Structures are given as C-alpha cells and as structure tokens.
Amino acid sequence: MERGGLYIIALLSILLSALYACSSRPKAQNEEEKDKKTITIAVTKKPTYPDMITYAIKPILEKKGYTLKLQELDESQLSINALIDGEIDMIIAGHEAAYNFMYKRTGWKVATLIKVPSAHMGIFSTNLKARNIEELKKELKKGDVVAMPDDPSNLPRSLILLENLGFLKLKEGIDKMEAIEKDIVENYYGLDFKVLSAVQIPRNLGNIAFGVIFGDDADLLGILDSAIIREVNMDERFLILFGVKPENVDTPWAKDFVEAVQSEEFKNVIEDPQYRFHKFYRPGWYIDKWGIKN
Numbered sequence: 001m002e003r004g005g006l007y008i009i010a011l012l013s014i015l016l017s018a019l020y021a022c023s024s025r026p027k028a029q030n031e032e033e034k035d036k037k038t039i040t041i042a043v044t045k046k047p048t049y050p051d052m053i054t055y056a057i058k059p060i061l062e063k064k065g066y067t068l069k070l071q072e073l074d075e076s077q078l079s080i081n082a083l084i085d086g087e088i089d090m091i092i093a094g095h096e097a098a099y100n101f102m103y104k105r106t107g108w109k110v111a112t113l114i115k116v117p118s119a120h121m122g123i124f125s126t127n128l129k130a131r132n133i134e135e136l137k138k139e140l141k142k143g144d145v146v147a148m149p150d151d152p153s154n155l156p157r158s159l160i161l162l163e164n165l166g167f168l169k170l171k172e173g174i175d176k177m178e179a180i181e182k183d184i185v186e187n188y189y190g191l192d193f194k195v196l197s198a199v200q201i202p203r204n205l206g207n208i209a210f211g212v213i214f215g216d217d218a219d220l221l222g223i224l225d226s227a228i229i230r231e232v233n234m235d236e237r238f239l240i241l242f243g244v245k246p247e248n249v250d251t252p253w254a255k256d257f258v259e260a261v262q263s264e265e266f267k268n269v270i271e272d273p274q275y276r277f278h279k280f281y282r283p284g285w286y287i288d289k290w291g292i293k294n
Contacts, residue, residue, distance in 0.1 A: 036089075037066050039257065044093050048219045049092045079094075083243070084108055091242070095118075096112060101178075109246055112241045112243060116240055117270055117280035118281050120234055120280065121213065121231050124205060125208075125210035128209060131228060155195060159180075159184070160179070164233070167187075215280070224276065231281065234281050236284060239281065
C-alpha cells in the first residue's frame, strides 16, 4: 500500500478512537452518577446548616448506604466554582435570589434541589432596649445609624425588610430584588442608612442604633434569640437551599437526598426543641406537608 494510503488509515483510526472516547465519556459519567454513594457538600464555618446536615439529614442517608462529606469553603464564589468544576456535588447556605443574580452576570446556573428551614435575617441592637417593632420605632431618634449588608442580593433583601416594617419606602417601578440604598425615596424616621460588609455589622453594633444581620451570622455569634424582630412573610427566594448542577437534579443520589429532607425523620429533628431549627423560617412545601406554620 502507498505511504499516503497508510497515512489516511492511521489518521482515520485516531479520529475514530477520539470519537469513541468522547461518546463513551458521558456514558461513563452517567453510570458514575447513577451509582454514586458519596455526596460532597460545600459548607461554611458557620454551624447552622452543617449542624442541620449532621443531625437531620446524614443519619437518614447513612441508612441508605450514603456517605456525606462536608467541605468547608467560606467564600461563596469558591463553592460555586467547585460545584461547576465537579469538585463537589452540592452547596448550602445560598438562596435563590443570590443565585439568580449570579446567573444574570456570569451565566453560571445553580439548580435548586430543595429549600430548607432557614435562620432568617433580623434586626439586632446592643444600644436600644426595644424588644419589638413598636418599642423600636418609639426609641429611635433622627440621625440614628442603621447598618445593612452590602452584597448585591442581601442589600435588596434588607431594604425590603425595612420597607415592610415601615422604616422607608423604595422607588415605584423598580425591581426590588436589585434595589440599593439610593432607591430609598422616603425615610420616615430620618435614619442614617449605612452599607457595610456583613461581617462588619455585628462588630459595629456598639456604634450604631441597629444592624440587619443574617440568621446564620447571628447563630454563629450566639445572638439569634436576641433579635428585636426577624423577617416575617419572608419571600421564598431568600430561603436557604441545597443547590446542584442542573444536570444532577434528577440523579438517584439527588432524589434520595430530597426524599431524606422531606421525610418525617427530618421533620422530627427540625421540630425537636433540643435543637434550634424549630425557630427557623419554614419553606412552603414543609408547611403544606406537615401543617406546621411559621
């Protein structure tokens, strides 16, 4: 056979091998996902949701032969990168509003697997004696400083909370899920609204009238029960969720995870007063299934 013919045959063999490898890889990956028995979940150092996994979810899945591994990644961007890259299977401690904001700007999509009872945002103070919203409004003075978290999904959340409580009014016609402090058109109590990083707000409670603090931050600091008021009628887009890559939503291990969270065993741990989860804001599916209201 001529050299040219041998060259063509060799080239075709290489191309066919490459095509076979590419076509077989998704099949191998699908088989791996089908048989997966180890689920790696990215968590933060805040104990709220790692504790929920440890006490309310892990024992259920271990009975089904699963191993749950918690990998601490404190930066949300690191968790998302690890999820997209396949280094972890699931993330916890974010909410739908944050992931929607991220998707609009990066194209990276985190799919909601299931929402869980969430330590909701609240108003905290070390300088005021108020224990409810009525007392708070009476005690506030013009010029009092109020601190809100600066990240692009939780600043709108804080503004919506403060508007619902009657402290301010936002511009008409805006997307409130993207509101910023400049969208305040009415400041009913003459307050000085400051935007700080979430970690700075608890440290500055001694220097301000009150701060809006995440539930898991308050849980970490042991001040969860000292909130003057917490979110009421919370938008479900702010509930904490377990997120996965979109292609993994219907995998057997993901379905088993959802089944565990929707189980009576999970509910019994959540409602057990020896834990603090019964103080959290319950998602709609949980209320409908178990008839337990917020």
